[in-house]
Amino acid sequence: MLAPAPDRGGPAQPLLEVRGLTKHFRARTKPFAPPKVVRAVDGISFSVAKGETVGVVGESGCGKSTAARLLMHLMPRDAGDILYDGERVGSTLPLRDLRRRMQMVFQDSYASLNPRLTIEDSIAFGPTVHGVRDAAARNLARDLLRRVGLEPNTFAGRYPHEISGGQRQRINIARALALGPSLVILDEAVSALDKSVEAQVLNLLVDLKTELGLTFLFISHDLNVMRFISDRILVMYLGEVVEIGPVESLWAAPRHPYTAALIAAMPTLDPDRRTMTAPIAGDPPSPIDPPSGCRFHTRCVFAEGVCAKVHPVLAEVGPDHQAACLMAIPGSGHSGAAA
Template identity: 55%
Template sequence: MTTPLLEVEGLQKHYPVKKGIVLQKQVGAVKAVDGVSFTVNRGETLALVGESGCGKSTTARLVLRLIEPSAGTIRFDGQDVTKVGGGAMRALRRRMQIVFQDPYASLNPRLTVGDAIAEPMAVHGIGNAASRQAKVQELLRLVGLQPFHAERYPHEFSGGQRQRIGIARALSVEPELVVCDEPVSALDVSIQAQVVNLMKDLQARLGLSYLFIAHDLAVVKHMADRIAVMYLGAVMEIGGKQALFAKPRHPYTRALLAAIPHPDPARRGRVTPLGGDVPSPLAVPPGCRFHTRCPFAQERCKLEVPQLRDVGDGQQVACHFSETLPDAGLDYSGGLTDAAARRLALYDAARRKAA
């Protein structure tokens, strides 16, 4: 196998918490990301899922080096992103781009859409003004907008259209990796399907790799090849989509999947929701960070940090007892497959028919 496009190892981001006005003392650290490792292969979509505040977005920004990591390595196509300097970093930036969550904040209101899409090309000195103009028209068509939209300003578009513009901007420099930070969370459901399908289309056509951050598991199931589940700044479980949905090996993954609304009323009572709250990232529990809420926690979990380990099927899990967990006998994917998948397929079909 060739080297993966993106390899992240032991990535950490700790924000120091200081006290005192003149002589500042560090009294602790917010462990936003605490030792995250994963890989993204070429042409693959890896989804990062987890609750709000678990460090998904921070991980995304670390990968793009928009913030500096405290520790760990990020290798993009074999090159360590955390170590390269000015010029090489610029060259790397061209190869990875980002699509943001909020389409209303991600476009500069003072730039026309055409200028916004052309800007990354101008920054990297690709082509001349005329060729960039032509590329803008092509990109607009690619994401399903009209060429004359280039002269308009962002406020003249709807949320879904703006998100397409954001995607066009990201694609303008022909990146290999696109980091999508909850690209559809701010859109309503029918628009979500359009954008998700557009992104899948583009992936197939342009051979893109996605690091796809989301909390909507229906979207994740549709988009992802592999899924990494994060909790409190660390990865709990990574696995192929099918395996993970069919047989979640970590109690947290199970809880997450069991929380998906399910149309089967007989299920009621068999699902025990997780108790308690996510602990503060200022005081991450010792041992397994999930032990405070885990229904299966034992003495060992409070003492020993579980490492990610292979459990077959390409699945990795960070749990001491994943083999001996009692099977709750739940169909985790049931809630999703029917309604949500049909909905997405329907939109997909309609899209193809229109095209």
């Protein structure tokens, strides 16, 4: 594995800072009609401390994966700043250097691998591009296969279609680690796996994080997985961050109704805790025409008239815990900010 980048700002400086990250898409809903704006990611801000795991959760379409692709510069952002260890990406930190320091594991383990390359070639490709000699890159690939629990003599010469989904995801993790990153973004990296295999991969990630001193940004819709692996959880709804806080604090006392509904909707094996009515009803509104004021007010059982007029902003509700809800934190909004 390539040597990790030096720690520039010390442990107190966040490894990743995101400020006002925005991505809007233009879409035509009718032939010959003027295009409308899809507010996929709408001004989100957060930070990730060195060595922690931040989970990102929300319903499909809330902007989780789009945000991850913006962080990796797989698509251009419309607005906002991204700082990596205090350096502004694209300014003081060139994109080529960011590629070494931040890597991503995608949801589709098969589509992430080149079907024409062997497993060894796939893992060795990145280091080779960054100047590592071929023999050293292949030795590195075999070492990483061992680290993720796969025998090199068995798997190095195979092709992606010859192995299982869980094994492919282990290979994608090895490929992400080949450049020696400090931050790994995992976008639904275990959602397509069987539960037994999912548990193995999660335990592998925990071990690798401890062994290599990694930082994770973990995206998932599975709250049980989030609670197991995360230190803090960031909750997104319709392109915005509605709550972020330590996992146990957020679990014990969620301050946003959307977070509370997500936790209440989790399946349980306890016969005394059956869910008789849906904690949250209806589908999320369209990001093309989001509701005024609080975007969740059309589905919120606690909504008042002010919720349709005033846009809430994140406010402190506890130690390192923020939420954006006018009912939970009166006075935490500003009028005229409805998207």
